[in-house]
Amino acid sequence: MRFSGSGLASHARGRSLWRLATWGLAALALAAAPQAAAPQAAAAQAVVDARGPQPAPHAPGRPYAARGLPDRIVLVAGADPAREMAVSWRTDVNQPKAELDLVEMANAPNFGLRVRRVGGTSTRVLSENGEAIHHRARLSGLKPATTYGYRVKGADGWSEWHQFRTAAASRAPFRFLYFGDTQNSILSIGALAWRRALLQAGDPAFIVHAGDLVASREELVHDDEWGEWAAAGGWALAALPQIAAAGNHEYVDVTLPDGRESRRLGAHWALTLPFPGNGAPGVETTTGVIDWQGVRFIILDGTSAIDLGTLEVQTRWLEAELSRPGADWTVVVMHQPVFTCARPDDTPRIGEAWRPLFERYRVDLVLQGHDHCYHRLTDPRGRAAGSKARAQGGAQGPVYLISVTGSKMYGLSQRALAQADRVAEDTRLFQIVDVSPGRMAVRAHLATGELYDAFDLVRGRDGRNRLVEPVRDLPAMRRCTGATHDLNADSLNADSLPCTVRRR
Numbered sequence: 361m362r363f364s365g366s367g368l369a370s371h372a373r374g375r376s377l378w379r380l381a382t383w384g385l386a387a388l389a390l391a392a393a394p395q396a397a398a399p400q401a402a403a404a405q406a407v408v409d410a411r412g413p414q415p416a417p418h419a420p421g422r423p424y425a426a427r428g429l430p431d432r433i434v435l436v437a438g439a440d441p442a443r444e445m446a447v448s449w450r451t452d453v454n455q456p457k458a459e460l461d462l463v464e465m466a467n468a469p470n471f472g473l474r475v476r477r478v479g480g481t482s483t484r485v486l487s488e489n490g491e492a493i494h495h496r497a498r499l500s501g502l503k504p505a506t507t508y509g510y511r512v513k514g515a516d517g518w519s520e521w522h523q524f525r526t527a528a529a530s531r532a533p534f535r536f537l538y539f540g541d542t543q544n545s546i547l548s549i550g551a552l553a554w555r556r557a558l559l560q561a562g563d564p565a566f567i568v569h570a571g572d573l574v575a576s577r578e579e580l581v582h583d584d585e586w587g588e589w590a591a592a593g594g595w596a597l598a599a600l601p602q603i604a605a606a607g608n609h610e611y612v613d614v615t616l617p618d619g620r621e622s623r624r625l626g627a628h629w630a631l632t633l634p635f636p637g638n639g640a641p642g643v644e645t646t647t648g649v650i651d652w653q654g655v656r657f658i659i660l661d662g663t664s665a666i667d668l669g670t671l672e673v674q675t676r677w678l679e680a681e682l683s684r685p686g687a688d689w690t691v692v693v694m695h696q697p698v699f700t701c702a703r704p705d706d707t708p709r710i711g712e713a714w715r716p717l718f719e720r721y722r723v724d725l726v727l728q729g730h731d732h733c734y735h736r737l738t739d740p741r742g743r744a745a746g747s748k749a750r751a752q753g754g755a756q757g758p759v760y761l762i763s764v765t766g767s768k769m770y771g772l773s774q775r776a777l778a779q780a781d782r783v784a785e786d787t788r789l790f791q792i793v794d795v796s797p798g799r800m801a802v803r804a805h806l807a808t809g810e811l812y813d814a815f816d817l818v819r820g821r822d823g824r825n826r827l828v829e830p831v832r833d834l835p836a837m838r839r840c841t842g843a844t845h846d847l848n849a850d851s852l853n854a855d856s857l858p859c860t861v862r863r864r
């Protein structure tokens with residue numbers, strides 16, 4: 361464990377006192393929030409405690425309490441998204457049972473006549489917004505490349521119908537969105553990039569989140585943060601499958617019985633994002649693999665690897681997934697970057713364990729977050745070496761991307777400035793990725809929509825990628841003025857506003 365200092369211990373004591381004071385002795389009977397998925401049996405019996413560590417001010421008007429109609433409806437990709445999906449949603453306590461209506465969508469308005477009722481599991485949850493029931497249902501036996509409709513039930517009625525499309529069983533082209541950390545000002549600011557992305561992408565197949573969906577800070581109501589996250593995406597979260605990696609901010613600090621400080625996954629993660637269950641043994645709640653039309657997405661959990669002792673088991677599982685045939689492209693989704701853009705040091709344990717595998721098995725793209733800047737690294741030796749190698753026809757190894765969606769920003773390190781092909785500081789972005797036979801085209805856009813970075817990975821006859829930069833007139837690199845190591849109050853960003861970055 362890398363935790364030190366006494367702050368966390370006193371913090372935990374404060375949390376206990378607050379709970380006794382605010383929730384009464386009944387709170388003592390509550391089960392601690394598990395890291396594992398919500399219980400499969402005994403629906404609505406055990407109570408998951410999803411409260412943050414101490415009292416914090418609610419969102420104005422308390423908009424995030426559960427009601428008699430379902431909310432927080434989230435569609436999650438299954439392991440075989442041509443045939444499997446999962447849905448999570450929330451109701452008040454008057455709807456103890458998971459009930460979902462599923463239908464193969466038709467264009468006549470009475471499509472609901474063919475509905476099939478699907479059950480699921482339900483978990484009673486205590487949050488700062490009171491008690492609620494979080495439900496989930498797994499949809500299996502779906503037909504590939506088919507549009508389905510579904511709705512979910514609350515005590516006061518059904519949700520509206522949502523519709524989604526399963527993946528094709530073949531290697532057809534598709535488009536997806538990739539978002540870096542949303543985390544801060546999730547609804548007020550983070551949602552701007554999401555919504556611009558959804559309009560601009562037109563018809564993305566799904567959304568990839570590279571961790572830190574929320575902040576889980578002690579001064580914030582955690583349930584409000586997840587309420588904001590659901591409100592940011594609205595119906596799009598119910599209509600597009602989500603593929604998400606957990607960030608360090610999805611974890612909360614805890615003190616173990618022996619006094620050591622540790623982390624556990626916040627309760628909202630498993631309640632909101634039911635993973636396929638095919639991840640690294642013991643880490644199935646935050647790791648998994650999803651094959652989408654010839655592209656293998658491998659989700660890793662860097663926080664668990666670094667802080668909770670699962671690096672080896674994830675590494676073994678990663679190698680097994682990388683060596684398994686059946687995919688033309690491989691995309692790794694994880695939070696902590698192998699090569700950082702803001703922190704002084706890279707992530708050594710992850711770099712040592714996973715980078716050699718990424719290279720040996722020719723991972724195409726590594727989608728990351730954590731550093732709150734934009735960073736496209738194509739050659740660890742640096743930008744000049746990468747450019748020279750490309751000019752000589754050299755093959756492209758994994759491309760490492762970092763991006764950020766929410767409001768928190770970190771300043772670029774001097775090393776990143778020389779190492780990466782393209783960077784941005786104090787800038788919110790979203791990414792659109794198009795996959796077609798032999799080509800993966802990545803476009804990073806500013807939150808207002810303008811193109812900021814563009815590259816294509818083109819598969820050669822030798823089976824290796826070549827990197828092509830098809831757009832010559834990209835905007836100037838967005839930096840804050842002043843020396844990177846000496847930002848001060850006079851530093852301005854690319855929009856001539858005071859630079860908001862923090863130093864790492």
Ligand SMILES: [Fe+2]
Pocket residue numbers: 541543572607609729730731732
């Ligand atoms: Fe973050």
